[in-house]
Amino acid sequence: MATNVSTSLTTDDFIASLTELARRLSKVAETLGLHDVAQTIEEDRHRRIDQGRLRVAVIGEIKHGKSTLINALLGQDILPAGVTPTTGALVSVRHGPESRRVQIPATDRNSEITLDEDTFRVLARGPKDDDATTLHDTLRVEVNDSALHPELELIDTPGLNDISKFRSLVSRDEFPRADVLVLVLDATQAMTKTELSLLGEALDAVGGLQRTGATLEVVINRVDLLAEADVMTVIDHVATKLSDILPHRPLPFTTNARGALKDPDSESVGVREVTRLRERLAFLADSRETLLPARMRSALLRHAHLLEYHAAIHERCVALESTQLEAELRAIDRAIVDDLLDEAALHHRINQVRERLKEDFRASIAERFEELALRGETYLEEADLHDLTDAFPGALRTGILEAAHQESKRLRGALDDFCDELIATHSDLAYRRVLESNLRLRFETPPIFIEPPSVLVEAGSLALGLTGTAIMYFGGTVPGMLMAVASPLASMVLRERAVKEARAHCNERVPAALERAQAALTNSIELVIDRYLHALAGHISLARGELGQQLQAILRHALDAQSDTQPSPTSKEDAPYVKPSRERRHLLKEATRCRAEVANIAFALHALTEGPVSTSVTTGPRTLH
Amino acid sequence: MDATPNNSPDQSDGANDEPHVLEGLLHRRNNAAHKERRARDAYAFGVDVRRTRWFIQHRLLGAGLRAVERQWKSVWDKLQHDSLEPEAICPAPILRELATCIKILGAPTPTVSCLNERAHLSGAWPSVTVLGTSHGDVRHLLLDLRGLQALSDAEQRFALASALGHLQCDHALFFTAALVARLEESNFMHRGLTRALGPGTKLMCFSADRAALLCGDGIEATMEGLRQHVAESRSANTRWLPSPSNYDLRVTALKEFYRSDVHARILSARMVKASGERSSNGGPDTEPKAHVPDDAWSVAKVDRRLTQRLGLL
Numbered sequence: 001m002a003t004n005v006s007t008s009l010t011t012d013d014f015i016a017s018l019t020e021l022a023r024r025l026s027k028v029a030e031t032l033g034l035h036d037v038a039q040t041i042e043e044d045r046h047r048r049i050d051q052g053r054l055r056v057a058v059i060g061e062i063k064h065g066k067s068t069l070i071n072a073l074l075g076q077d078i079l080p081a082g083v084t085p086t087t088g089a090l091v092s093v094r095h096g097p098e099s100r101r102v103q104i105p106a107t108d109r110n111s112e113i114t115l116d117e118d119t120f121r122v123l124a125r126g127p128k129d130d131d132a133t134t135l136h137d138t139l140r141v142e143v144n145d146s147a148l149h150p151e152l153e154l155i156d157t158p159g160l161n162d163i164s165k166f167r168s169l170v171s172r173d174e175f176p177r178a179d180v181l182v183l184v185l186d187a188t189q190a191m192t193k194t195e196l197s198l199l200g201e202a203l204d205a206v207g208g209l210q211r212t213g214a215t216l217e218v219v220i221n222r223v224d225l226l227a228e229a230d231v232m233t234v235i236d237h238v239a240t241k242l243s244d245i246l247p248h249r250p251l252p253f254t255t256n257a258r259g260a261l262k263d264p265d266s267e268s269v270g271v272r273e274v275t276r277l278r279e280r281l282a283f284l285a286d287s288r289e290t291l292l293p294a295r296m297r298s299a300l301l302r303h304a305h306l307l308e309y310h311a312a313i314h315e316r317c318v319a320l321e322s323t324q325l326e327a328e329l330r331a332i333d334r335a336i337v338d339d340l341l342d343e344a345a346l347h348h349r350i351n352q353v354r355e356r357l358k359e360d361f362r363a364s365i366a367e368r369f370e371e372l373a374l375r376g377e378t379y380l381e382e383a384d385l386h387d388l389t390d391a392f393p394g395a396l397r398t399g400i401l402e403a404a405h406q407e408s409k410r411l412r413g414a415l416d417d418f419c420d421e422l423i424a425t426h427s428d429l430a431y432r433r434v435l436e437s438n439l440r441l442r443f444e445t446p447p448i449f450i451e452p453p454s455v456l457v458e459a460g461s462l463a464l465g466l467t468g469t470a471i472m473y474f475g476g477t478v479p480g481m482l483m484a485v486a487s488p489l490a491s492m493v494l495r496e497r498a499v500k501e502a503r504a505h506c507n508e509r510v511p512a513a514l515e516r517a518q519a520a521l522t523n524s525i526e527l528v529i530d531r532y533l534h535a536l537a538g539h540i541s542l543a544r545g546e547l548g549q550q551l552q553a554i555l556r557h558a559l560d561a562q563s564d565t566q567p568s569p570t571s572k573e574d575a576p577y578v579k580p581s582r583e584r585r586h587l588l589k590e591a592t593r594c595r596a597e598v599a600n601i602a603f604a605l606h607a608l609t610e611g612p613v614s615t616s617v618t619t620g621p622r623t624l625h
Numbered sequence: 626m627d628a629t630p631n632n633s634p635d636q637s638d639g640a641n642d643e644p645h646v647l648e649g650l651l652h653r654r655n656n657a658a659h660k661e662r663r664a665r666d667a668y669a670f671g672v673d674v675r676r677t678r679w680f681i682q683h684r685l686l687g688a689g690l691r692a693v694e695r696q697w698k699s700v701w702d703k704l705q706h707d708s709l710e711p712e713a714i715c716p717a718p719i720l721r722e723l724a725t726c727i728k729i730l731g732a733p734t735p736t737v738s739c740l741n742e743r744a745h746l747s748g749a750w751p752s753v754t755v756l757g758t759s760h761g762d763v764r765h766l767l768l769d770l771r772g773l774q775a776l777s778d779a780e781q782r783f784a785l786a787s788a789l790g791h792l793q794c795d796h797a798l799f800f801t802a803a804l805v806a807r808l809e810e811s812n813f814m815h816r817g818l819t820r821a822l823g824p825g826t827k828l829m830c831f832s833a834d835r836a837a838l839l840c841g842d843g844i845e846a847t848m849e850g851l852r853q854h855v856a857e858s859r860s861a862n863t864r865w866l867p868s869p870s871n872y873d874l875r876v877t878a879l880k881e882f883y884r885s886d887v888h889a890r891i892l893s894a895r896m897v898k899a900s901g902e903r904s905s906n907g908g909p910d911t912e913p914k915a916h917v918p919d920d921a922w923s924v925a926k927v928d929r930r931l932t933q934r935l936g937l938l
Contacts, residue, residue, distance in 0.1 A: 375647040387651070394658070394762035395650040402650070439720050443737040447763045449698060452691045462688060 033557025060184035062159025072260040096142025149285040175205035213294030218252040304602040306542040311595040312427035317558040331424035336548040388502035393448040453498035664731030669832040713739035732793040748862040757797030783850020790836025807865035830869035886921040
């Protein structure tokens with residue numbers, strides 16, 4: 001059932017709705033076998049709603065001074081910073097009762113290992129090899145200092161252009177969970193193309209900046225390396241570049257983090273800007289009541305969209321025979337081992353196939369219609385009046401719709417094959433899209449109208465009939481005999497004229513009608529291709545590099561569930577068709593229910609567009625829970 | 626009944642993978658038309674079907690109707706210019722609803738167009754209007770989307786199903802004749818033709834009401850739709866439409882058809898299908914059989930009673 005939500009909810013009701021939807025979404029993720037997603041949803045809900053803590057992700061390319069900036073904001077040298085890239089793991093800095101450093105293993109996010117400073121500094125550099133498990137361990141620094149707002153959590157990330165793909169992935173993973181993005185640029189090479197593209201990716205991951213509660217702060221660091229006259233030029237350059245992708249022109253902070261760390265009392269612009277950034281973050285933390293519920297809704301919506309795609313795959317998987325399911329699972333395992341599920345590479349392949357598919361279908365549709373037109377032209381020469389005005393237009397329409405059906409069937413196969421080739425499995429999304437587009441074509445294809453015989457033919461036939469009747473009653477033998485000869489001749493002439501007229505109408509209207517129908521079918525097919533590939537790209541982006549693991553989990557979960565419901569081998573051999581067992585049908589029903597549930601949650605989240613009727617800004621901070 | 630017209634691409638799975646041979650298409654089109662006629666004869670009011678056929682084949686009236694057909698192109702062009710929304714996209718739920726009704730009735734597939742804002746505000750169009758000719762599969766449904774959205778589910782289903790009933794019973798040309806008479810008020814021939822067709826077109830509503838009952842969710846829901854439909858047709862602006870029989874007669878006729886074996890069979894088949902779907906989703910294993918009560922009336926009996934009540938023949 002969809003949750004009925006009003007756009008005029010109070011803050012408490014809004015948060016209660018979000019909490020309930022998060023619980024339902026987490027349950028759906030568990031049903032699909034995606035325990036990590038379920039845990040992430042639950043953790044985010046706990047942090048944003050129960051704890052009310054704002055997560056600030058400091059992102060940027062390597063050696064732009066991200067760690068130094070955090071140190072400057074804290075006023076102490078806590079994070080390792082140096083000439084070579086120093087941050088290789090995710091480091092979170094937050095307020096605590098006492099200053100300490102801990103490690104949170106990726107395998108058990110509830111446990112903590114206390115670290116001494118030296119070990120921490122070593123771990124913060126990250127492991128030397130690309131060990132994905134160790135890389136996903138999080139380091140946490142707790143500080144008992146008034147410089148850090150108690151409700152802020154600063155996240156230091158590895159450089160986004162790190163030579164290690166896994167380190168870069170760790171940073172990207174952080175995007176969707178962030179509430180505030182602090183983009184750190186280097187004043188001497190600010191806003192490169194790569195940075196612009198990375199920022200686009202980060203904004204996409206947080207759901208954009210409009211009505212999502214997400215905030216972006218742009219920091220141009222190391223301004224001390226610029227001549228004073230150049231600072232404004234760089235600010236203008238950055239703001240201009242960013243105004244293309246942001247809803248408003250940003251006002252960047254021009255900081256000198258290293259200088260602020262060495263001499264916090266300096267009056268230089270770079271140091272004052274660090275103080276201004278600290279105050280800005282504190283202000284955002286004070287506004288967390290307004291920001292966090294909106295962030296929560298946006299993050300849940302993102303999870304809901306991801307789970308919608310996964311639920312569709314799950315629904316198809318539980319209906320598959322176990323051998324086919326095992327084959328798909330093996331293909332996914334292979335793809336993960338061979339590193340074929342790289343996000344950028346998948347997007348590249350999607351873009352490549354788009355035009356190829358469109359071109360292929362354009363040619364095939366043109367061929368079909370050409371043939372239809374040719375057959376129609378030949379048929380017109382021998383058709384009689386009834387066929388021309390009645391049967392022929394109907395048959396042509398049937399032919400058009402059949403061409404649409406055949407092409408759609410082929411398209412569905414092509415899209416499913418491509419999806420299999422790309423991610424080693426597929427859902428029934430192509431089928432649904434094709435079905436919807438066929439439904440439209442079926443009702444929107446205009447009929448071909450061929451006019452009935454002209455008034456002259458009509459009047460002639462009528463006159464002939466009346467004259468014949470009059471002569472039959474009142475005429476003599478001679479007029480009767482004349483009529484007997486003249487009537488069939490006149491009828492034949494009139495009929496021939498009617499056929500000629502109808503043929504002329506057909507020749508005039510059929511090519512134009514076929515042309516229109518061909519254009520409509522081509523548009524419809526191209527629209528399906530675009531929408532399907534867009535959805536596929538969306539699915540890949542939403543999974544954020546975890547696609548392989550998530551698909552693996554879904555298929556394995558479906559396989560495990562099926563293994564309990566398979567008919568015994570003996571009964572399978574005995575009967576050519578084995579009716580699905582009650583458990584199996586229950587499984588299918590659960591999959592359908594799960595898909596409907598996640599769609600309902602997404603719908604309910606969309607309905608919460610206006611957010612809470614908040615009074616927090618004017619009445620001051622309050623506890624979220 | 627429940628015949629599937631094979632000009633629907635999503636339902637003619639595997640029908641013909643060969644290149645298009647026109648003779649084959651003609652044969653399939655004729656087949657589909659035959660199935661549609663058989664499906665219609667199973668539920669439609671017999672007198673209405675016969676009169677419609679008679680009107681179209683009559684030497685004089687037929688000539689008049691062909692004169693209307695000759696006007697079709699200009700009428701359609703005028704409609705597209707004045708009253709239709711060229712870019713409007715009919716919502717998928719309405720199209721799905723139509724597809725369901727078509728499946729139940731075995732009706733032909735119409736071309737769906739949407740009215741524009743001006744046509745909606747004029748109040749001259751009902752929520753669903755049937756238009757077309759008697760030849761060449763020209764069958765149109767004009768939907769007033771705003772009007773349809775204001776209706777309840779039962780009313781919406783009634784409007785769509787009864788329109789499909791009209792199309793299946795070849796009434797579209799009579800609606801076109803009425804529209805032509807409205808557009809060319811000064812033309813006495815068209816007005817005369819509409820008047821001459823009057824006694825026949827009064828009966829059209831009985832077949833359409835039956836179609837709505839077959840597609841609807843029970844007699845109460847259909848009555849709800851009928852009430853709304855009558856209210857719509859009583860509006861001063863929609864007087865140009867062929868006037869239906871009076872409300873009480875329609876209610877009685879519907880109630881009698883409700884007792885017919887055709888209705889029982891269709892209803893039962895729908896229930897079996899629904900329970901079959903439930904069963905495949907984990908419901909009980911035993912599937913209920915289609916059931917027609919022993920005391921169900923034949924359609925001939927229902928027709929006879931209606932004919933007597935109308936004082937026909």
